[in-house]
Amino acid sequence: MGMGKQPGPDSPSFFTSVNAAASPSSSGMGSASPGLSGVPPSRLLLPPDTVLRTGLEKVAVGAGALGPERWDWSPSPPATPEQGLSTFYLSYFDMLYSEDSSWVAKGPGASTREEPPDEPEQCPVIDSQAPAGSLDLAPGGLTLEEHSLEQVQSMVVGEVLKDIETACKLLNITAAAWMKERTSLGAIHYCASTREESWTDSEVDSSCSGQPIHLWQFLKELLLKPHSYGRFIRWLNKEKGIFKIEDSAQVARLWGIRKNRPAMNYDKLSRSIRQYYKKGIIRKPDISQRLVYQFVHPI
DNA sequence: AATCAGGAGGTGG
């Protein structure tokens, strides 16, 4: 009968284990931040007119989410936020940079992997002390700084999420309700187009209202934010719902973080995608290509 | 070597 399976990672810190899983190359440690020096030290600083009362508001603003007035801070995009809160503040970014023209439909044969050089990869910084953790250069093309950044952001965002969840419970509201209340920008339902249950709505809800996010939702979430995740996953043909996973390890890593599954990898993620075949959610495009999938019901 | 396809058992919400 079923031999036991070993939950491989007895992970102390899932970041490290994830990195280990994603990249077997461990070369010592990069002390966290040589390159962070040139960055403006005001990332968590707030415009003075921001009304700060509760810690809840504070953290959200710190994450860059709230800009009821306007966003005066420099438009350097976040590198790779991964926790649920990114759902909030990245919405603003990718709205502002609605670079929906970058995914110009390429024929199935013409998958040149080089994107036009309009990648504004300025390193965003949450200006607090970087963790002394060791970071390797992952195969995803992430620089050392981006990785340390990711860790910092993840830690911050993790705490933020906890706070928000706690606050939501106390207030007996969902984060979506709270955000709508706070922002009055309608940004959250900016994607409420043809479908009743747009992914954007559900994604916001999924961040705090208990219901776990589905993989297909997550993928669309990433696809909706090309500015943040375009290096990892992007549309090949948005109308047809065809997308390509450019960096399988990174997408899997993000998914693992989102689901709190440190041992996630592309093998497992792709297995889950394949489960969608039968359900008619995702399929392989007519001309099958590696790492290319298609939503059966594109928006 | 990486990806793909799908069976099968396990698990957490």
Next chain:
DNA sequence: CCACCTCCTGATT
């Protein structure tokens, strides 16, 4: 119960 997660075998690129 469902939506994965995990592990696996074998095929394909």
